[in-house]
Amino acid sequence: MNADEQVFHEHRRLLFAVAYRVLGTAADAEDVVQDSWLKWSAAERSQVLDPKAYLTRIVSNLALERLRSTRHQRETYVGPWLPEPILTGGDASDAAMDAESVSMAMLVVLETLSPLERAVFVLKEVFGFSYAEIGEAVDRSEAAVRQVGHRAREHVRAQRPRFTADRSSREQATRRFFDAATGGDVNALMELLSPDVTLWTDGGGKVRQALRPVVGASTVASWFAAMGSVTYQGVEPGDMRAALAEINGGPGIVFSAPDRVIATVTFDFDAEGRIVAIHNVANPDKLRAVAEGTLH
Structure with a gap:
C-alpha cells in the first residue's frame, strides 16, 4: 500500500x-x-x-x-x-x-x-x-x-424520541421479544409492547409486507407470534432461523433462511423499556450488508 x-x-x-x-x-x-x-x-x-x-x-x-x-x-x-x-x-x-x-x-x-x-x-x-x-x-x-x-x-x-431506556434494559427486552416471537407467545409479546406500538415493514414491493404501519399491541404481537408457525417468504417455519445481533447501534434480530437473510428487526424503546416502534426490513436489496456480515 x-x-x-x-x-x-x-x-x-x-x-x-x-x-x-x-x-x-x-x-x-x-x-x-x-x-x-x-x-x-x-x-x-x-x-x-x-x-x-x-x-x-x-x-x-x-x-x-x-x-x-x-x-x-x-x-x-x-x-x-x-x-x-x-x-x-x-x-x-x-x-x-x-x-x-x-x-x-x-x-x-x-x-x-x-x-x-x-x-x-x-x-x-x-x-x-x-x-x-x-x-x-x-x-x-x-x-x-x-x-x-x-x-x-x-x-x-x-x-426524535425524548426518552429511551438504558442499553441493558433494551438488550433484556430484545432477548425477551426474541424468545416470545420464536416461541409464538402472544401474551409475552403483549407485555413488552407499548399499547400504541407501531410496526413499520419495508418490503419495497419485492416481498409481501404491510404497505401501511401496523398499530396496536395486540395486532403487532399476533404478527410476530405467527412467524414461528406460518410459511414466510417461501420459508417453512422449521427452516427459519433467528439470531440476536447488534444492528444500527442497538440490539436487534436477524431472521434467516438456509440460503439467505430474509429480514431484520430493530426496536425503539420508551424510558420504561417498552417497545414503542418496530422497524422490519425485508426488502432483499437492503439486506446485503447484513448478509455479508461486515461490522461498521
Missing part, C-alpha cells in the same frame, strides 16, 4: 460513516466512498494541506448529489421506506460509530430533512465539524450553513 492509499485507508471508516448517515443506505454509501477514492487518486495531492477535511468534502458532496438523485425513488417507493440496516460493533466511544446517530430511529428522522439540512446536521452534530469546515465541504457560506444547521437541529429535536 503506497502513501496515498494509506491516507485514504486511514479515513475510510469516517468516510463511510458520513456517507451512510447522509444517505441511509450502505450500498450507496459504499459507492460514494469508492467514487471518493477515484477523485482522491486523481487529485493534485501536493496542494492538500488537510487530507481529512479534503476527503470529507469530497464524500459530502458526492453523498449530497446521490441523495438528491434518489429522492424521487424514495418518494415513489412501494410501502414505507426504511434505512438499510448495518451490523455495528467495535469501539462504542468512536465518534464515527456513535450509536444514536446510526440508530433506525435517528435515520428515519433524518429522512424528513432536506438533503442539505441532513448533510449539515450529520457533519456538525455527529462528527463535530465547525460551520466553517462544513461550509467548505458543501460549498456554502459559513452563515448559510449555520442557519441550515439550526433549522435541522430544531427539527430533529422535535421529532
